[in-house]
Structures are given as structure tokens and as C-alpha cells.
Amino acid sequence: MLRRYISYTTNKFTNCRHVSQSMLQSTVDEKSGIATVTMNKPPVNSLNLEFLEEIITLLNKLQKDKVRGMILTSGLQKVFCAGLDIKELYKPNPDRLTKFWTTLQDTWLSLYTTSFPTVSVINGHSPAGGCMLAMSCDYRVMVGQNYRIGFNEAKLGIFAPKWFQNTIIAVIGQRKAEVSLTTGKMYTTDEALQIGLVDETCADADSALKKGTHFLNNFQNISPWAYKMTKDINRQSTIQWLIDNKQKDVDFTVEYMQSPGVQKNLELYLQSLKSLPPLKLISEIN
Numbered sequence: 001m002l003r004r005y006i007s008y009t010t011n012k013f014t015n016c017r018h019v020s021q022s023m024l025q026s027t028v029d030e031k032s033g034i035a036t037v038t039m040n041k042p043p044v045n046s047l048n049l050e051f052l053e054e055i056i057t058l059l060n061k062l063q064k065d066k067v068r069g070m071i072l073t074s075g076l077q078k079v080f081c082a083g084l085d086i087k088e089l090y091k092p093n094p095d096r097l098t099k100f101w102t103t104l105q106d107t108w109l110s111l112y113t114t115s116f117p118t119v120s121v122i123n124g125h126s127p128a129g130g131c132m133l134a135m136s137c138d139y140r141v142m143v144g145q146n147y148r149i150g151f152n153e154a155k156l157g158i159f160a161p162k163w164f165q166n167t168i169i170a171v172i173g174q175r176k177a178e179v180s181l182t183t184g185k186m187y188t189t190d191e192a193l194q195i196g197l198v199d200e201t202c203a204d205a206d207s208a209l210k211k212g213t214h215f216l217n218n219f220q221n222i223s224p225w226a227y228k229m230t231k232d233i234n235r236q237s238t239i240q241w242l243i244d245n246k247q248k249d250v251d252f253t254v255e256y257m258q259s260p261g262v263q264k265n266l267e268l269y270l271q272s273l274k275s276l277p278p279l280k281l282i283s284e285i286n
């Protein structure tokens with residue numbers, strides 16, 4: 001297990017409170033109450049068990065601190081989040097895979113049901129679980145024209161669970177979600193805007209952070225209670241489905257991931273990840 005630490009400091013010059021964990025940095029602007037959370041897990045912010053645990057811990061802390069909103073972004077050069085850490089799925093230890101999948105469910109539940117509004121500033125590639133991380137926020141701003149976003153699970157020979165698919169349907173609608181998931185298409189920034197995967201695009205990260213803050217400012221005059229109740233009612237059926245089917249979803253996934261066919265597909269995919277030149281993979285799978 002990685003050594004983990006959390007430290008809290010207040011910078012008297014910027015009036016920002018910093019919370020730093022080993023893979024996540026959070027800065028809360030004292031005046032606006034908005035937290036900016038930066039993922040920093042090189043090389044690609046892949047979601048492994050320890051990273052998911054940190055995300056849950058930080059979300060709980062932000063909730064306790066009663067932040068007014070959160071912007072989620074990446075501190076890496078060209079990747080927002082590469083999705084689930086494939087090493088958690090390939091040749092898995094069944095006990096760890098059980099814990100990993102349970103923690104993934106809990107991370108999604110925490111993020112999808114936050115009591116404060118959330119924005120993702122997508123400043124890099126965002127495939128599969130990375131795209132889902134962004135979809136689980138309330139609003140999405142994508143940066144530049146160089147990155148790709150989408151659900152490429154089918155290209156890995158795996159499929160997304162029902163709660164994952166329902167989250168996408170809630171954002172882009174049933175038909176587009178089906179085409180997107182079955183083809184595994186990775187979208188350019190403009191295409192993502194066109195099908196509604198993202199709400200806004202802009203040229204650089206600073207402008208994207210401003211747009212994110214602008215969205216969060218909409219809630220200045222909205223009662224937090226009204227916000228939370230509205231969101232809960234809107235998302236209730238998908239949330240309730242997962243709560244009612246958590247164990248079934250874990251049992252199925254653990255068995256399915258260990259099947260020889262899935263393991264072979266993951267092995268081939270990991271090999272292609274190593275053999276293709278940088279970024280070729282993402283463009284190959286368009």
C-alpha cells in the first residue's frame with residue numbers, strides 16, 4: 001500500500017485552503033467556497049483501488065467542510081483520466097478485485113450524489129472510466145482540440161455495467177449512448193460537444209476553469225437543500241438500482257472478469273498499449 005498522507009494548510013496571501021493527499025490536491029478558495037481538485041497520479045491518472053479510496057476520502061472531507069462547489073481536473077500534461085487501471089482487471093486476485101469493484105461503486109455513488117455542484121474540466125484524454133468520472137459531475141468543460149473522450153470499453157472486449165450505461169443515457173440519451181457504447185468511438189472535442197457529452201469547450205485550461213466557476217456561481221442564490229433534493233430525484237432510479245444490486249454487480253463482475261475470453265482480450269489490449277506509438281492507440285480506435 002502506498003504511503004498516504006493528508007495535510008491542511010491555509011495560505012494567508014491567497015486565502016486558499018489546501019488539502020494535499022498523495023494523488024489528489026485540493027484547494028478551496030475561501031471567498032467563493034469552491035474547491036479545485038487536481039488529479040495527479042502519473043502517468044495517466046488510472047483508477048486503481050488506492051486512488052479510488054483517496055477520491056472517496058476527499059469527497060467526504062469536502063462535504064464535511066461544506067464547500068459550495070467542486071471543479072475536478074488533471075495535473076498531467078495530456079491525460080484527464082485513462083479510466084480504470086487495467087492492471088486491476090488483468091490476472092486479478094479475486095479478493096482485491098472484489099474490494100476494487102465495491103470501492104468503484106462507492107466512488108461513483110459519492111460523486112454522483114454530492115451535496116454540492118460539481119464540474120469537470122477535461123484537460124486531456126478521457127476514455128471509458130475517465131469519461132464516466134466526468135459524466136458523474138454535473139457539468140463538463142473540455143479543453144483544446146487535441147484530446148479524445150468516449151467509451152471504448154467494447155474495444156477492450158468488456159462492457160459497461162447497467163449503472164454506468166444509465167449515467168451516460170441521462171447525459172446524451174438512449175440512442176446516442178447505445179451507438180457510443182457499442183462502437184467504442186472516441187470523440188474529438190467538437191464531436192463531444194455536438195452529441196452533448198460535454199457542455200462547453202474552450203481553448204485553454206484557464207478559460208475552462210473560469211467557465212467552470214461561472215457555472216458554479218449559478219448556485220449562489222439557490223438553496224443547497226433545493227439543489228440536492230432536485231438532483232436526488234432526477235438521479236434516483238439509477239442510484240437506487242445500484243444500491244439494490246451492489247452485491248449482484250460485484251459477484252457478476254468478479255466472475256466475468258476472470259473468464260478466459262475476457263482475460264485474453266485484456267492481454268491483447270495491454271500488448272497493443274505497449275506496442276503502439278504514443279497517442280496512436282486513441283486515434284486507432286476512432
Ligand SMILES: CCCCC/C=C\C/C=C\C/C=C/C(=O)SCCNC(=O)CCNC(=O)[C@H](O)C(C)(C)COP(=O)(O)OP(=O)(O)OC[C@H]1O[C@@H](n2cnc3c(N)ncnc32)[C@H](O)[C@@H]1OP(=O)(O)O
Pocket residue numbers: 043044046078079081082083084085086087104107108111125127128129130132133136152153156159160161164273274277278279281282
Ligand atoms: C466515479 C468513477 C466511476 C468510473 C467508472 C465506473 C464504472 C466503470 C465500469 C467499467 C468500464 C470501464 C472500463 C475502463 O475504464 S477500462 C480502461 C480503458 N482505458 C483505456 O483504454 C486507456 C488506454 N490508454 C491510452 O489510450 C493511452 O495510454 C492514453 C490515456 C491516451 C495516454 O497516452 P500516452 O501516450 O500519454 O501514454 P502511454 O500510452 O504511453 O501510457 C503510459 C503508461 O500508462 C499505461 N496505461 C495507460 N492507460 C492505462 C490504464 N487504463 N490502466 C493501466 N495502465 C495504463 C501504459 O500502459 C503505459 O505504461 P508503461 O508501463 O508502458 O509506461
